[in-house]
Amino acid sequence: MKKIILLSVLAAVIAVFFAFDLDQYLTLEGLKASQQQLETWQTESPGLTTLVFFLVYVAVTALSLPGATIMTLAIGAVFGLFWGLVLVSFASTVGATLAFxxxxxxxxxSVQAKFGNRLEAINQGVEREGAFYLFTLRLVPVxxxxxxxxLMGLTPIKTRTFYWVSQLGMLPGTLVYVNAGTQLGQVDSLAGILSPGIILSFVLLGIFPILAxxxxxxxxxxxxYQGYQKPAHFDRNLVVIGGGAAGLVSAYIAAAVKAKVxxxxxxxxxxDCLNYGCVPSKALIKSAKVAQQMKDAEHYGLESVQPRFSFRKVMQRIHDVIAKVEPHDSVERxxxxxxxVLQxxxxxxDPWTVExxxxxxxxxxLTARSIVIAAGAQPFVPPIPGIEDTGYLTSDTLWEELAKEDDIPERMVLLGGGPIGCExxxxxxxxxxxxxxxExxxxxxxxEDPEVSELAKAALEKSGVTVLTSHDAVRCELxxxxxxxxxxYQENGEPKEKEIVFDRLICAVGRTARLTGYGLEALGIETERTVITNEYLETLYPNIYAAGDVAGPYQFTHTAAHQAWYAAVNALFGEWKKFKADYSVIPWTTFIDPEVARVGLSESEAKEKGIAYEVTRYGIDDLDRAIADSTAEGFVKVLTVPGKDKILGVTIVGIHAGDLLAEFVLAMKQGLGLNKILGTIHTYPTLAEANKYVAGEWKKAHAPEKLLAWVEKYHDWKRGKPQTGSAAEKSRAHSGNQA
Known part of the structure; x- marks a missing residue:
């Protein structure tokens, strides 16, 4: 009842404020109109005028009414800089505290009771750093x-903390606005607007947020950095921990701009990419694809054969491929x-020292001005009872272990239905x-979208894989x-168990960032599933950056290299200009056959996020080159803004889908729409024509029907097509009479 009464009183006061148009007095025009009268009151009754201004200001801020800024300018004009600052500082803080x-x-x-679980992290943050958060918001009001x-009233911050932090945090901004008010009070003509004092005041209003x-x-x-002693000079400009994609690119950029790194x-x-991931897996995929092509040779008018091979040679080829690529990433290079390079x-x-x-x-x-952590990730091994006894392989270990085998394992179980597992x-x-x-x-x-999952499952089953989804690994036994x-698993709602005998078990259920062993814990650098960074890839310490798999949010070689540019440039030149890492256009490909490539939104994601979209689709089974190559399967699916050709996302399923995707990646990055792709010449016959054809499908769906109807009439007229109706009959009759 007390809450209802309080809310009723507040609502009544606000209603009266607007009903009687009192807000007209809290405008710049109202301030100038009443400026002389206000100054007269101040001269005749300074104490009463001060009290009235104080109470009104408190009411305006407490009720969250519009016009506090104008009142601040008015107080500056009437009371001058010092007393105006005192009055506004206390009145605004008292009013803010009442609203709080x-x-x-x-x-x-009620809010805490309803959303307590979701607000737990916020409550803990406010209890720990609430004063600093509030001070930041007051100083730079985002x-x-x-x-x-x-909002602060809904948190556990103490009232006295709220009061003194608010008064302190609002003081610099109050000073700027009151000073501007003192200058506005002197404006009595248009010429006054160009006075040095008022120009300076507006300059201060503009640059204050930057200075704050x-x-x-x-x-x-x-x-x-409290408690740490910053070195007077540094051994290096940059130290990079980790020689994977992110580390290599970070070091390369630093060396290219002549930094000591x-x-x-x-x-x-x-x-991981060179030694355990991208390179060896693609070499394996190629050998397996050739083997499949030998089995499918009859599709090309040839005689199908069962491939005969040495598994040891297949694995040796993979290591040979790694060895050929290795010089690109070598210590010598x-x-x-x-x-x-230190091995x-x-x-x-400490924030500047690496041992x-x-x-x-x-x-x-070594001491360094900046440090980049690029420690990468490692395979996650699920805690399945007995798995250590039966043994297992991961994407890191299988290349060395299976290279020792003369024959391919006859019975293999693979845990995981993501890209690595499917490949x-x-x-x-x-x-x-x-x-x-x-899985x-x-x-x-x-x-990916459900239809993509179904195509992937069909492709794997066609390759001889038994796919068990909705199955959970319970334990391993010898x-x-x-x-x-x-x-x-579940069957008709009943729990069931299934046993699988295997020779080799491969865990491919994902990768986890390497977060321990290089000093993060001692420095208090926050980690969850990855190292926590801001949009500039800075950790808790602004001179320590993280990039690549260890930082997330994507675990791709190309995103690691992408992040490395931001980490290195910000680390070396961030005191002058910082760049926010841009994840707006991130492509990826799963290299099964047919490939699955995507950039931007999938249809499922668009639905989950409530983003309006249109779908345009082209089936690759209609593409001449794909038909000629007997690879006519898959599709190109493009999501666009309704009624526009702006691309929101693209999914391609088909041979060389990863290569075909590049055109859409470029288009999205450069803000080009489907009309531009449609207007680009694509060589015939190539798979890339699929991109043009899907753009053509969009164009057909958005054809201007009314305009085309008029164009059709125009062409009819140009051909001299006989008219219909009475006019046509008159024409025919006239012709008959002449005959």
Whole structure:
């Protein structure tokens, strides 16, 4: 009842304010019109005028009414800089605190009760850093002040903390506005607008947020680096931990701009992509594809044959491919580029110092202005009981382990239905292994649209893979010489179990960022599933950056390199200009056969996010080159803004889909629509024509029918087509009479 009464009183006061047009007095025009009268009152009754202004200002801020800015200017004009500053500072803080208390009294309990779980992290953050958050918002108001008052009332911040932080945080801005008011008070003609004083005041209004932001950055840095002694000089401009894609590109950029940079890598240069991921898997995929083409030779008028091969030679070819690519990422190459490469384990000792435990047993310490953490990720092994006893392989270990085998494992179980799992399952299936792929989710490749998942499943099954979705790995057992995996699943609502005997078990259920072993914990750098960074890829310490798989949000080689540019440039030149990492156009491809490539939104994501879209689709089974190559399967699907050709996302399923996607990636990055793609000449006959044809499908769907109807009439007229109706009859009669 108390809450209802309070809300009723507040609503009545606000209604009266607008009903009697009192807001007209809180405009710049109203201020100028009443300026002389206000100054007269101040001269005749200074105490009463001050009290009235104080109470009105408190009411305006407490009720979140419009006009507080105008009142601040008015007070500056009437009371001058010093007393105006005092009056506004206290009145605004008292009013803000009243609004804060009302929100807390009326809403806090119900909001916390309803959203308590979701607000837990916010509550903890406010209890820990609430004063700093509030000070930041007050100093640089990214949120309107009245919203800050109301929202902070819903948090556990103490009232006295809210009051003194608000008064302190609003003081610089209040000073600027009151000073502007003193200058406005002197304007009595248009010429006064160009006076130096008022020009200076408006300049201050413009640059104040920038200065406040700089001040806040300085305050934050002082807090973050408190307890650490910054070196007077540095050994390096940049130290990079990790020699994968992100680390290599970061070091390369630094060396290219003549910075002194050290790259630290404990194991193999090139990271996961070269040694365990992209390169070996694509080499395996190629061998498996050739084997499948031999089986399918009859599709090309040739005689199909069952491929005969040495599995050991297949695996050796993979290592040969790695060896051929290896020089691109070698110590020798990067040393020649100007990068110092240290082979060992790097550990961050303090924000500017890295200790390197060299592989040869030595220890070296380096100081650097900036540090880039590019430690990568590692395969996740699910905690399945008994898995250590039966043994398992991951995408990191299978290349070395299987290279020791003379024959391909006859019975293989592959856990995981994501891109890595699907690529490996299809490849080993095509090479003759009896592969059973297990996925706990209801479909493969859950990040793609359901129709893509179905096509992927069909492609894998065609390659001899048994796909078990909605199956969960429960435990592994050794039964004599047999290794057994027990799965659980549902059948008609009843829980069931299934046993699979296997020779090799491959875990491909995802990868986790490497977050331990190089000093993050001691420095208090926050981690969750990845290293926590801001939009500039800065960690808790502004001079320490993270890039690549260790930073997320994507685990692709090309995004690691993309992030590395931002990390390196911000690390070296961030004091002058910082760049926010741009994830607006990120492509990726799953290299099964047919390939699945995507950029931007999928249809499922658009629906989940409530984004309006149109779908345009072209079937590759209609494409001349695909028909000629006997690869006529798949589609190009484009999501566009309704009624426009702006591309929101593209999914391509088909041969060389990853290559075909590049045109759409370029279009989205450069803001080009489907009309531009339609107007581009594509060589005939190529697979790339699919991109043009899908643009043509969009154009047909958006043809201007009314205009075309008039154009048709125009062409009829130009041909002299006989008219219909009475006019035509008169014409025919006239012709008959002449005859």
């Amino acid at each position: 208390l009302v929100a807390r009294f009326v809403l806090k309990d 949120v309107p002040f009245f919203l800050i008052n109301l 932001k700089k001040l806040l950055d300085q305050i934050k840095q002082r807090r973050v 050290t790259l630290i890598e404990a194991h193999k240069m090139g990271g 990067y040393t020649s580029l100007g990068v110092e 060992g384990y790097g550990k961050v000792i 390197v435990r060299l592989n040869d047993g030595g220890v070296q310490r 490996l399952a299809q490849s080993f299936g095509r090479l003759g292994s009896r592969v059973i792929q297990v 706990r989710n209801p479909r493969l490749m859950m990040k 039964r004599g010489d047999d290794k057994v995996l027990i799965l659980s």
